Amino acid sequence: MPIRLPLVAINPGNSGGALIDMDGDLIGVNSFILSRSGTSSGVGFAVPAATVRRVLETAVGGGRAVVRPWLGARTQSVTAEIARSLGLALPQGALIADVWSGGPAERAGLRQGDVVTSVDGRPVAEAASLTYAIGTHRPGESVRLGVRRGGASEQTLTLRAEAPPATPARDQQVIAGRNPFDGATVVNLSPAVADELGVDLFSGPGVLVTNIGRGYAMNAGLKPGDIVRAVNGRRIGSVRDLVGVVGAQLPAWQVTIERGGREITGTFRT
Template sequence: GSPFGLSSTVTLGIISALGRGNVGIADYEDFIQTDAAINPGNSGGALVNLSGELIGINTAIFSRTGGSEGIGFAIPSSIALDIVDSLQKTGKVVRGWMGVAIQEITPALAKSFRLPEQRKGVLISDVNENGPSHAAGVKRGDVVVAFNGKEVQNVSQLRNLVARTIVGRDAQVKVLRDGKEQTITVKVAERPTDEILAKKEPSVPKEPVETVKPPDNVLASLRVQGLDAATMSQLNISAKITGVVVTSVESGGSAEAAGLQRGDVIQEVNHEVVKTLEDYQNASSKLKKDELAVLLLSRQGNNLFVAVNPK
């Protein structure tokens, strides 16, 4: 690289980690981490091994000062070659797409979805009805434990495995459903643009519904109401979304500790579908006072599972 305008500068370091994700630099992250000094002007430069072979492209650093502090990141050369090949063939970066929303599994969620101890995986929180996973039979609540024979450890890894799969290829996706493993064949499609994925159905008016008395259990600190036209318009909720909306979360309660927010739409309580206030009241009343509750939420157009633990 050419840090601070000093061309032909070489720095030395070790590789601290491979496959580093969740750094917050980009949507797709699979970085090589190194303590070789990377400074302004090094981005786009070569990261080479002791044999002089290119192994990465210097990309970014963690720094409080703007200069190198020993934590640098480089894009692996294998990914760079895939991107170059895609640009040469199509004029754009083409990524594989399964059509699912995924999230990390907390210990509480692992217990609820009957994931064996020490077993890693990624939870599917939503399935796009126009995506390849829906056509293949993948369901919300499935836990992906392997993709094309590789064990899945986290969200970042699965996202990258899918993105690098050639569009049109069949992928073998091993999932855990109701405590049992099964393998589903999914034909990987091309990821649509962000604009297409962000499109929402227009909301339609619904009759306003009164709130209900909170249950005497882990959900006692939540206040909910039915979805009415004004609320759906205010929160930009799609007409396809059904459930009850959280109007307030009491400070210091279990729901606040679990991260629930005003405006969340509760669609399931312990895997029971909630479409109306009555559904919510029936499902929440079945919870014992010291019982864990797993909620399926819709938040700003995205679905996610949240476990609410009793204090």
């Protein structure tokens, strides 16, 4: 996104105030300042105006949560090495590393290996700016994407903004009983849950741990963000699968979870 210079510095006490550029346009709402001295010497932060607008629209419309459209693709920033391999003049843009089947990106015509260079005519510096630009749209709106494919010149694709689907259903449950998951709150992993909790969308179906309360799970070392992959050799694809497995009274449990992209297997006695 283009850089727009603020008119004034963010000082302590300015939180909630308007941040405007040299043209007098609102570009954000001041939030806080990071300062070792306690004065205005530091780094100021503000909520972008586009984000504030979506929050206000949601509140005025009676909603309780802002629905952010998703791209339906895994992306990574274009590094200097990637730019050279793709024949790009500059290391900027978002590389499409994978595409979610049936998602907005696939329906728009995006393919693995494409580089998104702009959104609605504004340049995309890296992967995070692409996610942000898509998320500022309302569901149902059309988004113009500038895309480089192979050695061809840039083309324009149109993506329809839509919320990530909550499929499968969340089915949130708190596990109880003499098993390693006692006290853990778990949900089915879906695109909506992955977007909400910042989990890798492409990690595959599974059961996500969202909270650890009092119980054996805390002592077993389970953490929010863990994805349950298998219990006693049985693959776990849903909360129903997990509830069915832990209903048995067993002296020992072999559990495989995914944490930070790595699978970890441990044996527990209850």
